Amino acid sequence: xxxxxxxxxxxxxxxxxxxxTASLAVTLIAAATIAGAWFFQLVLEILPCPxxxxxxxxxxxxxxxxxLTVLAARSGAPRPLLLAGLAILALAALANAGLGTYHxxxxxxxxxxxxxxxGPVVNLGSAGDLLSRLDTVKVVRxxxxxxxxxxxxxxxYNVLISLLMAAIAAxxxxxxxxRV
Numbered sequence: 476x477x478x479x480x481x482x483x484x485x486x487x488x489x490x491x492x493x494x495x496t497a498s499l500a501v502t503l504i505a506a507a508t509i510a511g512a513w514f515f516q517l518v519l520e521i522l523p524c525p526x527x528x529x530x531x532x533x534x535x536x537x538x539x540x541x542x543l544t545v546l547a548a549r550s551g552a553p554r555p556l557l558l559a560g561l562a563i564l565a566l567a568a569l570a571n572a573g574l575g576t577y578h579x580x581x582x583x584x585x586x587x588x589x590x591x592x593x594g595p596v597v598n599l600g601s602a603g604d605l606l607s608r609l610d611t612v613k614v615v616r617x618x619x620x621x622x623x624x625x626x627x628x629x630x631x632y633n634v635l636i637s638l639l640m641a642a643i644a645a646x647x648x649x650x651x652x653x654r655v
Contacts, residue, residue, distance in 0.1 A: 491548035491549070491551060491552070491557060491651070493646070493647045493650030493651050493654065494544065494547075494548040494557040494558075494560075494561060494647050494650075494651040495545060495548035495549060496647065497561060497564075497643050497644055497646055497647020497648070497650075497651075498541045498542075498544035498545045498548060498557075498560060498561065498564065498644075498647060499541070499545050500643050501537055501541045501564050501568070501640045501643055501644050501647075502537065502538055502541030502542050502544075502545060504636065504639065504640055504643075505533075505534045505537035505538045505541060505640065506534075506538050508534055508633075508636050509531060509534040509535070509538065512527075512531060512534075512629075515629065521621045521629075522615045522621075523615065524592055524615040525589065525592055525615075526574070526577075526578040526581065526588065526589065526592065526630070527578070527615075527629065527630070529574060530571055530574050530575055530578065530630070530633050532571075533567045533568060533570065533571035533574075533637065534571075536563075536567050537564055537567060537568065537640065540560060540563060540564060540567075541560075541564060543560065544557065544560035544561065544564070547560060554651060554652075554654075557651050558648055558651055558652060561644045561645075561647045561648040561651065562644075562648055564640070564641075564644040565640075565641045565644035565645045565648060566641075568637045568638070568640040568641035568644060569637070569638075569641045571633065571637040572633075572634050572637035572638045572641060575630050575631070575633035575634035575637055576634050578630035578633075579628065579630045579631050579634060581618050582618060582619075582628055582630060584618065587618075588618050592615075592618065
């Protein structure tokens, strides 16, 4: 008697080594990157702009999804499940590379950034409070680079890291799809 999963080739457990390797690598890279972002923010006091905060969303997705894909690969999950996890990781990283490219273009002055990067004013309060509020408000602009290394800003490094994560996830996807 054969099990149901063995009778359907697509659901037969595949060699999960590439899926495991790729998802583990993406998870570790994402975790190190977000830890670095928090280090810049909390220790070095380089505050993120609204676009910087949006670029973190892909990492907040990649860490738990990558960890779940690692667990699925280790437990011999069906190939379609592993492929779905790797595809979502690759697409999220590619989308984040696009957002990072947009942010880098704003920093270099190639195009205008979103209006929320100029610091929205929601409630000015009374005239007496206005001056004290202006002293406490720190507007972090998306078009002003706060830190560069080797000519790249943090948004530029985000592009490179996201492309690396997308390439690793795509490699894992292709290798897992090819395995019998």
